[in-house]
Amino acid sequence: MPPSLKCVTEIRLAPRLSGAPIADHALLSDCHCAALVTIDGSVDWLCFPRFDSPSVFGRLLDADAGHWSIRPADHYTVSRRYLDRTLVLETTFSCPAGTVVLTDALAMGPDNRGHALGKGAPRLMIRSVTCTEGTVPVEVSYAPRPEYGLLRPLLSTVDGGVTARGGAEWLVFSAPVSMDIAGSTATAHLPMSAGQTHYFALHRSTLEEEPAWIWSQAQLADRLDATVEAWESWSEMHQHYQGPWRELVHHSGRVLQGLTFQPSGAIVAAATTSLPEAIGGERNWDYRFSWVRDASFTMEALWVAACPDEASDFFEFMTTAAAGSIGPGTPLQIMFGVGGEHDLSERTLPHLAGWRDSRPVRVGNGAWVQQQIDVYGELLGAAHRLADQITEVDDETLAFLTALAESAAQRWREPDQGIWEVRGEPRHFLYSKVMCWMALDRAIKLAGALRAGHRVDAWRQIRDEIWQTVISEGWNDKAGAFTQYYGSSDLDAANLMMPIVGFLPADDPRMLATIDAIADRLTDDRGLVYRYSTEAGVDGLAGTEGAFLLCTFWLAQALAMAGQVSRARAVFERAAAYTNDVGLLAEEVDTESGELLGNFPQALSHIGLINAAWAISQADSTA
CATH class of the missing domain: 1.50.10.10 (Glycosyltransferase)
Incomplete structure (x- = not known):
């Protein structure tokens, strides 16, 4: 059979810290910047707001240069794919007691259907995690390290998430649950059961721009749906x-x-x-x-x-x-x-x-x-x-x-x-x-x-x-x-x-x-x-x-x-x-x-x- 877009299932007993095979990464893009996500559910590369900007997450190049992971706390097998005709990534974790699906995207702008893909992109990364069956404990680890890992920003809890300040960056992390902060890393443990969905997001601005803000669950759901539609529409038209x-x-x-x-x-x-x-x-x-x-x-x-x-x-x-x-x-x-x-x-x-x-x-x-x-x-x-x-x-x-x-x-x-x-x-x-x-x-x-x-x-x-x-x-x-x-x-x-x-x-x-x-x-x-x-x-x-x-x-x-x-x-x-x-x-x-x-x-x-x-x-x- 000729090569096609494959779906590989691998057993993961423990998360890797760094040096993941290059082939284990998937691309996200909003036609302004790019992120790479590992098969383990970790964002190990993200440069805001342009492709050539300093990284916010850089674990791709050093274990201490920042990451954002969402994965089950239990042992799991994993498979992933892009949603049809998009660059929106879907990763499925199958655990002994249940299954969760992680969906990742760099958000497109509000009017990107069919043309001008990426115009007005809000500099927003969205991650949704859904438990589709059984019960699964999920771990979230958010460790921003701006300027290629040089900075360990000051993290502060706010209503609906966490802010990060350091250098010229203003990062706002939207979360549906309270996060525990230790130094410059925020973590959370989510017991999830069938039918539950949680949205997380990272929004970025600089000190000279309008500050980033917390996004509600409904806003993130709408923006993720619109991003899928934007890619589908572009593919259909082009x-x-x-x-x-x-x-x-x-x-x-x-x-x-x-x-x-x-x-x-x-x-x-x-x-x-x-x-x-x-x-x-x-x-x-x-x-x-x-x-x-x-x-x-x-x-x-x-x-x-x-x-x-x-x-x-x-x-x-x-x-x-x-x-x-x-x-x-x-x-x-x-x-x-x-x-x-x-x-x-x-x-x-x-x-x-x-x-x-x-x-x-x-x-x-x-x-x-x-x-x-x-x-x-x-x-x-x-x-x-x-x-x-x-x-x-x-x-x-x-x-x-x-x-x-x-x-x-x-x-x-x-x-x-x-x-x-x-x-x-x-x-x-x-x-x-x-x-x-x-x-x-x-x-x-x-x-x-x-x-x-x-x-x-x-x-x-x-x-x-x-x-x-x-x-x-x-x-x-x-x-x-x-x-x-x-x-x-x-x-x-x-x-x-x-x-x-x-x-x-x-x-x-x-x-x-x-x-x-x-x-x-x-x-x-x-x-x-x-x-x-x-x-x-x-x-x-x-x-x-x-x-x-x-x-x-x-x-x-x-x-x-x-x-x-x-x-x-x-x-x-x-x-x-x-x-x-x-x-x-x-x-x-x-x-x-x-x-x-x-x-x-x-x-x-x-x-x-x-x-x-x-x-x-x-x-x-x-x-």
């Missing part, structure tokens, strides 16, 4: 893909939507920071920002999975964010904060132990200062794919898109850090050249809409020059394939994008040889694809990393485009099998244990899943 693995594709579309910052149109690469690419290694990065590349890929994937009516917002965000950062002598910055911020300076948080002692924990990302010339192609590729959705963009956006093509024409000969953001010396990476070709190819096709017909001849001449150079300089007879950079014999999975973007047909003999070389020599024992060989030392970092799920889906997509559909299906299912019990993927898979690694959930992995499924469906329809 999701129409009917091909193979429909459930996984639609769910991946919702995940990508959940990684969108509604106020600006920015899209983050993942909901977390510093989840490692190898346990105990240094490849730990903050992914809570909007990469031009990842966001552009997201918009293209949403074209398949979710009819992106946010396309205009995205391009307007990019235009505004990039203002002043592109032009003659000025390369496009490759990533921005979700509000359009440019300075994303990287620092470490030495007080945090890291997930399973994987240090350092980083916030910010030093890659913001890198030159990566592929970004011009990815943005113009998204603009071309979404041309029907961006027919009414303003003159500034049209000028921005034209400037992208001009920059690609000027910069394609320059070395850069490439798609994998190597921290070694710049090189002439093949993928970057191909993306500059793509920038000009798509600009030529968009020339009428861009009002740039007078530039077509010059663009065509440079596009063809790039093509000839890549063919002559990028092929390596020793490797029998296109390789990572000019003069290299090392393979790079990014070259699987060559047929995907139309640089060469997938059944071209050189492309078939490259596909086979990657499948044979750049995979682990499970058949999952590495990005490149870390042994070559090109990335300037110590240690190794896991197999990369996006690259494995690229292999499936390229095989489908080459007409090798059964082989493509096998590769797709091999990668999709690593979705966790609620259909989420991290960035990588550990080559020894098979455990998910890297930031989570990872937009690129879900993008790869969507596009590979689409390619296989198209190959099936033309077979």
Whole structure:
């Protein structure tokens, strides 16, 4: 059977304190910020009010960095799922004497049905617990630790809940029962019987804003119902893909939507920071920002999975964010904060132990200062794919898109850090050249809409020059394939994008040889694809990393485009099998244990899943 959204039941004899497997987490989103909830019913990651804000709960990265758990006091088995067509999580705990169901959501705004998902979101996390049969004692532990666990706030009881004050945060915890406070942790024990439901909530503001307040049980019930309806309505309006693995594709579309910052149109690469690419290694990065590349890929994937009516917002965000950062002598910055911020300076948080002692924990990302010339192609590729959705963009956006093509024409000969953001010396990476070709190819096709017909001849001449150079300089007879950079014999999975973007047909003999070389020599024992060989030392970092799920889906997509559909299906299912019990993927898979690694959930992995499924469906329809 093909992979689908699974429901796994596991026995839990005692709660874990930290270091839970990455796959044990589920995502909540209000299209402003994100939370991760463990299979044990603990919120171990929550950043208010934006994806990139300091965490309020950070036990994901350190046992003392805060959590909010709701779980039975007895031994239990547990299963969970997302409510149909939503990112509202339902966890069912089965105990010897009864069953309780925990429902978790980051609340949507009051008028989010069908459109503007997340607009006016109240910065509110809701958790309801219902006893559906028998009697179950339930434990609640609320331990906020703002600013990545640096603060232990002052907790005070108030009518209907608990307030927390510390630093710039004002947190109000709504509870239907009295809470016992010890230091900066509040706890409660609830004997529940069949038919009882209790709602808990966390509301957040800052000292400069209107204070957060206690929510009544009726208000929380209404807001939770409205959040479910908002997701259902959005899915009904936007999701129409009917091909193979429909459930996984639609769910991946919702995940990508959940990684969108509604106020600006920015899209983050993942909901977390510093989840490692190898346990105990240094490849730990903050992914809570909007990469031009990842966001552009997201918009293209949403074209398949979710009819992106946010396309205009995205391009307007990019235009505004990039203002002043592109032009003659000025390369496009490759990533921005979700509000359009440019300075994303990287620092470490030495007080945090890291997930399973994987240090350092980083916030910010030093890659913001890198030159990566592929970004011009990815943005113009998204603009071309979404041309029907961006027919009414303003003159500034049209000028921005034209400037992208001009920059690609000027910069394609320059070395850069490439798609994998190597921290070694710049090189002439093949993928970057191909993306500059793509920038000009798509600009030529968009020339009428861009009002740039007078530039077509010059663009065509440079596009063809790039093509000839890549063919002559990028092929390596020793490797029998296109390789990572000019003069290299090392393979790079990014070259699987060559047929995907139309640089060469997938059944071209050189492309078939490259596909086979990657499948044979750049995979682990499970058949999952590495990005490149870390042994070559090109990335300037110590240690190794896991197999990369996006690259494995690229292999499936390229095989489908080459007409090798059964082989493509096998590769797709091999990668999709690593979705966790609620259909989420991290960035990588550990080559020894098979455990998910890297930031989570990872937009690129879900993008790869969507596009590979689409390619296989198209190959099936033309077979």
